[in-house]
Amino acid sequence: xxxxxxxxxxxxxxxxxxxxxxxxxxxxxxxxxxxxxxxxxxxxxxxxxxxxxxxxxxxxxxxxxxxxxxxxxxxxxxxxxxxxxxxxxxxxxxxxxxxxxxxxxxxxxxxxxxxxxxxxxxxxxxxxxxxxxxxxxxxxxxxxxxxxxxxxxxxxxxxxxxxxxxxxxxxxxxxxxxxxxxxxxxxxxxxxxxxxxxxxxxxxxxxxxxxxxxxxxxxxxxxxxxxxxxxxxxxxxxxxxxxxxxxxxxxxxxxxxxxxxxxxxxxxxxxxxxxxxxxxxxxxxxxxxxxxxxxxxxxxxxxxxxxxxxxxxxxxxxxxxxxxxxxxxxxxxxx
Ligand code: ADP
Ligand code: ZN
Numbered sequence: 335x336x337x338x339x340x341x342x343x344x345x346x347x348x349x350x351x352x353x354x355x356x357x358x359x360x361x362x363x364x365x366x367x368x369x370x371x372x373x374x375x376x377x378x379x380x381x382x383x384x385x386x387x388x389x390x391x392x393x394x395x396x397x398x399x400x401x402x403x404x405x406x407x408x409x410x411x412x413x414x415x416x417x418x419x420x421x422x423x424x425x426x427x428x429x430x431x432x433x434x435x436x437x438x439x440x441x442x443x444x445x446x447x448x449x450x451x452x453x454x455x456x457x458x459x460x461x462x463x464x465x466x467x468x469x470x471x472x473x474x475x476x477x478x479x480x481x482x483x484x485x486x487x488x489x490x491x492x493x494x495x496x497x498x499x500x501x502x503x504x505x506x507x508x509x510x511x512x513x514x515x516x517x518x519x520x521x522x523x524x525x526x527x528x529x530x531x532x533x534x535x536x537x538x539x540x541x542x543x544x545x546x547x548x549x550x551x552x553x554x555x556x557x558x559x560x561x562x563x564x565x566x567x568x569x570x571x572x573x574x575x576x577x578x579x580x581x582x583x584x585x586x587x588x589x590x591x592x593x594x595x596x597x598x599x600x601x602x603x604x605x606x607x608x609x610x611x612x613x614x615x616x617x618x619x620x621x622x623x624x625x626x627x628x629x630x631x632x633x634x635x636x637x638x639x640x641x642x643x644x645x646x647x648x649x650x651x652x653x654x655x656x657x658x659x660x661x662x663x664x665x666x667x668x669x
Contacts, residue, residue, distance in 0.1 A: 439470030443485035458508025510586035521650030567593030573629035
């Protein structure tokens with residue numbers, strides 16, 4: 335399957351298929367030098383594949399973990415590019431999860447005022463979320479995505495077979511963003527998760543989530559209106575991540591708790607819990623909602639004591655409501 339999206343005068347093509355490297359190499363021949371950026375786990379698992387398809391590419395690999403989505407690693411990547419005389423006519427390939435994609439996207443947007451890059455997402459979360467929507471970012475001073483830009487990869491290659499080597503916890507991590515998409519935008523996707531065998535339907539589920547996100551981003555590329563529905567569960571989710579200093583909790587898991595707190599309709603909450611049970615997610619984090627309030631005031635979405643809150647009253651439909659923070663705090667049951 336092939337889709338495309340635009341941002342200003344730039345275009346991005348999305349290819350969704352198996353054996354994706356057959357496709358990738360069709361397009362790398364246009365470039366004199368190719369740099370693959372990945373993390374050590376992904377490199378370890380897929381080094382033979384990389385050697386087979388891109389034997390002449392340069393390789394930059396760094397230690398996995400969100401804390402490495404840092405200025406330090408971004409600068410060491412830039413050092414590597416400079417030391418290897420990479421020009422802005424060469425190509426970068428981001429091969430990995432959201433950390434790799436966000437970091438490479440950011441460096442691509444600033445290196446010599448912009449270099450072309452391809453994305454090859456290898457986690458479910460990155461396939462349904464990070465690889466779409468041209469947001470690039472690194473974390474700074476303990477704050478998530480605080481330095482970043484909007485920048486389009488030239489091509490995105492999505493291959494479900496990468497998911498086969500992904501640990502179950504990471505698969506579930508991606509599923510929470512898919513559940514969110516169903517909740518705020520696509521009832522048929524939510525019903526599919528609720529009633530079908532998720533493992534069996536995974537390619538279909540990933541496809542639907544991608545098409546949905548492309549549709550939303552197309553309407554609001556710079557995240558000024560409808561795209562904000564994708565923040566569902568994220569105000570509390572981000573607060574939980576910050577409160578835990580990003581330890582022991584994955585992004586999707588924090589959003590899973592966030593969605594529960596941000597859902598006031600009991601019937602919808604029950605359905606959410608039903609899906610959580612189906613994917614064997616037990617709620618064991620002790621969330622002290624009152625402790626999260628200070629983080630909510632620091633949220634990017636907050637200005638002048640008001641916050642735009644995505645509210646779901648019917649599955650598949652989401653309204654954006656301007657609330658005083660005090661109202662939001664009451665809504666989620668905090669003091
Ligand atoms: P995301 O933000 O998409 O969850 P990360 O970049 O934080 O992704 O990756 C999560 C973890 O999964 C990292 O430890 C990474 O090395 C590992 N990983 C990424 N892709 C794969 C894969 N296809 N198979 C196994 N592990 C992977
Ligand atoms: Zn998210």
